Amino acid sequence: MDFAYILDALPDLMTGLKMTLIVSFLAIVLSCLIGLLGAVLRTGGIKPLQYAVTAYVEFIRGTPYLVQIFFIFYGLPSLGLRFSIFWSGVIALTAWASAFQIENFRAGLAAVGRGMHDASASLGLKRWQHSIFIILPLATRAALPSAMNTIVATVKNSAYLQAIGLVELTFVAVDRIAYDFRAIEMFASICVIYLICVFTISGFGYMVERRLSRPFGGR
């Protein structure tokens, strides 16, 4: 293993990492918002919306992620929807992550018992007040562990976007290997970099989880 070579490649890798982080960050934020909204629609009373969200989740879960990326980048332009590589990447990653976040938040909503609704109704709270003050915090706490998993997977799955030429971490590594054939150095380096990212995120996740669950013990 040639550490001098890795050092030499580091600035390039950092450029790639920056793109990985930007795309992942956008996808994580958007997918959490869409996930929450989708979960509400899926459990809400409006049948057509309920079916639409279910169909969306089943489509994303039932098709390969790589195919979804190609569909968005190569398929949509023939329907007149053309996005840059960057936005295609953001859309593909968000679309994938949203389906899983919808399921995570749906489980979170299901974990908020019927009793909370009874309590709020009997106290005269309006539906929106019950949603904001009671359901949202409780559902978020319940959904947090699995939502964190999906967030970590979102970061890792940004690597697929090298397939459409997005210059992110994996793309940079593969690109340099094509010139210098230093496969072990490059793949080892990006593995370490991904691991650092993932550990940082999951460490942060555990911290939040512990903090939020402190007052209510085993519940």
Added chain:
Amino acid sequence: MTAKEKNSEMVDLEVAVELSGVDKWFSILQVLHDVNLTVRCGEKVVVCGPSGSGKSTMIRCINYLEKHQKGRIVVNGTELTDNRKVIDRVRQDVGMVFQNFNLYPHLTVLENCTLAPRWVKGVARKDAEAVARAYLERVRIPDKADFYPSQLSGGQQQRAAIARSLCMNPKIMLFDEPTSALDPELVREVLDTMAQLASDGMTMVCVTHEMGFARQVADRVVFMDAGRIIETAPPEEFFSNPRESRTKAFLSQILH
């Protein structure tokens, strides 16, 4: 207005809750059959009966947690309809305590008690907290105000839930098996709190199997079976001389 009309209106005002001819179905299962019950202001009514007899469903209809399909329910002069404003008005007058407490686990006891007064009645935070602390004092857990529900014993949680309800200043309190989820040694403290509330003149409808409480506190005991009110009587009469065979069978099962 004639004297007679005036008189009948005054009688109406004394009625806190009136159910007449109430039927309820859960899809094809009829759970309430022609239920008629009048609760006067200040009266304490204990509802008992075997499980699945419709006791909980009946009191849940009083604050519209369940919707009845036939008959009339009038609460403090307001007839319950599916109109939001009507429901909100009725719920302002009716407090409810649940078997499983249903405290908000992510809020402290004090926050549990002040949320509704602040957001439903628009009471300022300071005032809401002062009222809440007074009620927590009254249910004898003033030192638990800043604790989370999971840090309290079951009996303390249920008393906190009673305080939370009282903070909305209800005229009628509904209790849905308030001691059924408690360890036996914690039942007493909750029943004492309820008895104290009763002696303060609160109108109360309690679904409970605590026959000692019924004897001590109730003005009337209502016995339900299979969705019908079978028998209504003052406690002495109800326990010593039940009329209906189903009541006798039930009492022989629960009084050892």
